[in-house]
Amino acid sequence: MADARKSMIKIKPKKYKVGDTVKVDFIVIHPMDTGMKKDKKTGKVKPAHYIDSITFSFDGKPFTTMKIWESISTNPYFSVKYKVTGKGKITVDYTDNQGEKNSKSKKVKPKG
């Protein structure tokens, strides 16, 4: 169960300079089960399984933290804005209610 999930960080726009405000998008493949839906094959209710906390950080310094509940869609998408201060790495750490921990990071390379 502890295998890394498919996830992606996108920085928009693609070309940016120091001092620009960019959009940081984060998408992860996750079922986000509410604990109310039935499995069509077995007829049993699927247990709740959803991401409950997310932390966006730049070079180890967190700049946005989130608490998430079941009402967020399957394969969730989150987007925040961030002011580029220099070269570094944006990391997103996320955990779900069944104790799964994962993280994803992307390099920040401002031009000019």
Add this chain to the structure above:
Amino acid sequence: MERRKFIQSMFAVSAVAVVSTPSMVMAEDAKKASKKGPNDMPFDEAVKVITGGKEVKESDKIKLKAPEIAENGAVVPIKVEVDYPMTEKEYVKEIHILNTANGNARCADVMLTPANEVGYFSTRVKLSKTQDIVALVGLSDGTFIKASASIKVTIGGCG
């Protein structure tokens, strides 16, 4: 004599067994009743938990973008942008997305810092039926403002 004692002890053991079983069943029932999740609360209660009973003002500083009609309730895009400065002294501290008719009122709590530069958050939510979406924004001076949008849901997305 020995036989009599033996029978008496048998009765005593069975009596203990009879007394103990119903109480165990009761304990299991109590467990089921307390199985409610930490987020299983109606909208008004959720607002109270977040604000701590403080007054919440309607404000046009919040731009809440949501579709008027959502054909699929399982994926409804929501976008919140707050027109407020983001400096060390005054900034948008938190953005909460709430729904009014799902069983679990809270969708997301987002804690921002001045490093974000803009009070902005976007995501996709599940809606069970036609209802309102509320963006509750907490500012660094401790006050709360809100904006809401009603969404017509054609097919519910909660099960």
